[in-house]
Amino acid sequence: MxxxxxxxxxxxxxxxxxxxxxxxxxxxxxxxxxxxxxxxxxxxxxxxxxxxxxxxxxxxxxxxxxxxxxxxxxxxxxxxxxxxxxxxxxxxxxxxxxxxxxxxxxxxxxxxxxxxxxxxxxxxxxxxxxxxxxxxxxxxxxxxxxxxxxxxxxxxxxxxxxxxxxxxxxxxxxxxxxxxxxxxxxxxxxxxxxxxxxxxxxxxxxxxxxxxxxxxxxxxxxxxxxxxxxxxxxxxxxxxxxxxxxxxxxxxxxxxxxxxxxxxxxxxxxxxxxSRKQQLEKLLRPWRPALIIGGLWLLLQMGVFVAEYSQLSAQNDELKEQIETVYREAFPESRNIVNPKVQMQRGLEKLRGGGGQNDGLLALLTQAGAVLKDTQGASLRTLRFKGGKLDVDVKMPDLQSLDKLKQRLSNEAKLKVEIVSASSRDGKVESRLSLQAAGGGK
Structure with a gap:
């Protein structure tokens, strides 16, 4: 041996x-x-x-x-x-x-x-x-x-x-x-x-x-x-x-x-x-309270991180569902949804290639999209484009936020905005907005 x-x-x-x-x-x-x-x-x-x-x-x-x-x-x-x-x-x-x-x-x-x-x-x-x-x-x-x-x-x-x-x-x-x-x-x-x-x-x-x-x-x-x-x-x-x-x-x-x-x-x-173990413990003994506090702080931070991650994950899942819903309503002929963002871009490219009426749709989407994306609490439900007008069904927290959205679409997106309908349900306001270019017909 x-x-x-x-x-x-x-x-x-x-x-x-x-x-x-x-x-x-x-x-x-x-x-x-x-x-x-x-x-x-x-x-x-x-x-x-x-x-x-x-x-x-x-x-x-x-x-x-x-x-x-x-x-x-x-x-x-x-x-x-x-x-x-x-x-x-x-x-x-x-x-x-x-x-x-x-x-x-x-x-x-x-x-x-x-x-x-x-x-x-x-x-x-x-x-x-x-x-x-x-x-x-x-x-x-x-x-x-x-x-x-x-x-x-x-x-x-x-x-x-x-x-x-x-x-x-x-x-x-x-x-x-x-x-x-x-x-x-x-x-x-x-x-x-x-x-x-x-x-x-x-x-x-x-x-x-x-x-x-x-x-x-x-x-x-x-x-x-x-x-x-x-x-x-x-x-x-x-x-x-x-x-x-x-x-x-x-x-x-x-x-x-x-x-x-x-x-x-x-x-x-x-x-x-x-022994080396005891010598190390003797060295760490004065720092033990600080190490305990530090350990508890790390556990607390990990708990906060896990909670925030869970919350963001839930929000992410909700947004994915909304994106898929909007995509299905915008492109009802599409059946398999793998990557809604990419498929939406491809669909818009096809629409862009159509010219005429489709150019108006793309312009309205571009102008209104930035405002809708930046509006807190706004939940986009359906889109309909016909005759140069874009009907948008949205869910808002209250009437006041709906009025603010209308003003922003008018002032920032330079669109003509009409509130076609508005009703209260489950503590939220469901509304349909009619959007058209500011120079469009009455």
Missing amino acids: KSWNTIVRKQLFIQLSAPQAGQVTGGAEAAVLPASWVLQDDQRPTGALFHGNLQEAAAQAAGARVSVLVPGVDVVLAQVELPAMKAQRLARAVPFALEEQLAGDVDDLHVAIGQRDTQGRVANAVVSRQRLDGWLEQLKAVGLQADVMTPEMFGLQWDAEDVPGRSHWSMLIDGQACLLRTGAQTGLAFEVDSLRPVLQACVDDAGDTPPTSLQLTVCGDGAFAGSDEYHLLSALCAEQGMDLSLDTKNEARSVMLAQGFDEQRAINLLQGEY
């Missing part, structure tokens, strides 16, 4: 260093903090090492999954035995179960929960909230959002147990820094000067199930093989029946940690209130 690292096409590993005395780690100064990072992609599958500052590292983060390896000396990896329970209850129970093992107030510490092993022990990573906040502030200052933040021990290679209760430990030495991984989610960081006592304590903690072997990788030249620390380590391994293998590599520590990192076996510190 492929590991998570091989599935992700581009990965950026950033290694944060422990702050030096008097060094400012937050705010704008974070952008120029020294950093080393490894970029893995299709062109650089084993990873390319870069040195610079955090701002330069952030420039290569586009499209990459960002994993931040923090100093191992700042994180304690521990285990605690607890009965099976839901994740939320477990997250609340673990800090108090660890209280006796930890120095300091539990409220000042952040505990990230790992996996439960076959013996029922729950792995966890403990870090100072102040230190974790500082790391996140550094990243925020350069616009970086970490997908994973984990102690650097999880960059060491670790092989599953080949014999129940027996495992293979791995260790990395870089100068005076030493990293040890004793299990899938256990390990620690310390200085080389403490190598023998620390390893002895780890072996004692293992009890009756010590590791089968210890894989030691040293960054740099082969000088460590002749050192006192190596001889002490070799003697201890021989006493415990552990196979010791030494591998000296002329590669940077950051590259080797990136190559050995398996996200599925690491403990991500970005959990609980530090």
Whole structure:
């Protein structure tokens, strides 16, 4: 089965260093903090090492999954035995179960929960909230959002147990820094000067199930093989029946940690209130009232839009029916109505081609049409043209609007207008107007 690292096409590993005395780690100064990072992609599958500052590292983060390896000396990896329970209850129970093992107030510490092993022990990573906040502030200052933040021990290679209760430990030495991984989610960081006592304590903690072997990788030249620390380590391994293998590599520590990192076996510190989801909620919390009001306003506007659309749609359907009615009355021989506007134009073109009397009809339609179209509340019902006169049946809101229509046809359309009939029905006025050119006969 492929590991998570091989599935992700581009990965950026950033290694944060422990702050030096008097060094400012937050705010704008974070952008120029020294950093080393490894970029893995299709062109650089084993990873390319870069040195610079955090701002330069952030420039290569586009499209990459960002994993931040923090100093191992700042994180304690521990285990605690607890009965099976839901994740939320477990997250609340673990800090108090660890209280006796930890120095300091539990409220000042952040505990990230790992996996439960076959013996029922729950792995966890403990870090100072102040230190974790500082790391996140550094990243925020350069616009970086970490997908994973984990102690650097999880960059060491670790092989599953080949014999129940027996495992293979791995260790990395870089100068005076030493990293040890004793299990899938256990390990620690310390200085080389403490190598023998620390390893002895780890072996004692293992009890009756010590590791089968210890894989030691040293960054740099082969000088460590002749050192006192190596001889002490070799003697201890021989006493415990552990196979010791030494591998000296002329590669940077950051590259080797990136190559050995398996996200599925690491403990991500970005959990609980530090998870990306919680960080986003914290960012949006001050804006929540405004977002709620904005959402309600959008819903209201959508409701108004839907209502207006429905109203306009109904009016459009009514106008279509009126157009079809007028068309059928003007062209009773037409049976199929597909596009009344186009068919009306074609019919008028035929009439226009007839000349004589038809020219008079077109002139009256042109003059009266603009006024009728612009008259609010006017509903055209039928048209009849005979003897140079155009009879128009209209429905108007009231007599006053009918008189105004007559005046407009006379003044604006320059037509001779006669109200032939007018009657009130259902609150409306139905009338027939007789129109003819102003110079026509009496």
